[in-house]
Ligand code: SF4
């Protein structure tokens with residue numbers, strides 16, 4: 433089962449939920465956490481995994497064989513990212529703009545384009561207690577998160593529970609991270625911005641036909657707007673984490689909630705059961 | 717000599733657009749006969765690599781010189797490779813710019829004059 437954790441905006445406590453859920457379930461299940469927020473991964477700060485494997489995350493970029501090239505211009509016409517320029521006597525490639533889609537090499541009539549791998553990030557694989565841990569880190573200055581996310585997701589278990597921490601927002605990297613999940617948890621805070629971004633996130637997850645539920649973090653007296661929205665949209669409200677000084681302190685010290693306040697463990701186990709029930713219902 | 721200007725409109729009275737990669741029009745002008753041809757700039761609405769497509773488009777037209785405000789690093793690379801001279805910091809009307817060019821009053825640039833993404837507007 434794959435459960436992804438997303439949020440319409442940053443700083444809502446997505447990682448708090450992902451890490452606590454992983455730790456709570458790891459006593460009785462085989463669990464892995466995949467941090468797919470490759471632009472700013474932070475789950476490792478809480479889980480402090482020991483890494484034993486590193487891989488380079490890379491994309492295939494074109495290399496043109498000038499001997500074979502007739503400067504027909506086809507490659508630059510097919511490249512939607514404008515990563516190739518064809519002049520009368522030369523072809524120029526701009527690897528930092530290339531998304532590695534392979535279209536140019538495939539369509540070159542002279543078979544003049546070979547591909548070479550360009551590293552854009554690293555994948556680190558390890559363990560934190562009984563939780564398997566994988567994250568991707570995009571190199572500084574690189575813009576292409578989705579290929580790194582895809583490479584992180586190659587490590588998803590075929591059995592057990594995989595928990596994916598997605599990046600905040602509703603852009604391509606989030607879609608890439610959430611895609612293929614059985615369930616998506618959306619973490620929000622009870623502010624007008626929180627609601628606005630939650631609604632965008634719900635739309636994105638629904639477009640992927642993934643069932644979702646909401647968790648309110650820093651819950652206080654202002655929850656009613658979010659609750660009304662969830663009611664209207666028929667989205668289950670699965671958990672509320674109160675605005676609480678103890679919880680905030682743990683978070684700021686990089687201590688997972690369920691390790692700091694152990695009664696939360698049972699609540700996260702209940703949360704998992706609620707998710708299972710929703711997924712089952714969906715399947716009927 | 718055939719030259720090209722980045723412009724805000726399609727004729728001699730239009731202003732020179734300071735953005736090479738993102739300008740709406742390219743005006744191809746024969747500096748002797750003043751024959752003029754206006755085209756759209758394929759870079760204007762490109763999601764990325766605007767300078768590259770724009771530079772390739774003008775190189776396809778066999779121009780000898782580009783007159784514009786600023787040129788980014790990628791466009792600069794393509795234009796240099798194509799052997800096209802670049803005159804930057806050009807302002808005012810297209811008519812005036814062509815006059816300055818003919819009288820040799822423009823300065824040729826040797827390197828990119830702005831970082832990438834110039835003239836792209838706020839990131840959305
Ligand atoms: S498509 Fe192939 S032959 Fe044509 S310009 Fe590109 S590399 Fe050269």
Ligand code: SF4
Nearest residue numbers: 511530531533534536
């Ligand atoms: S692989 Fe795709 S993105 Fe990269 S240069 Fe070729 S066509 Fe463009």
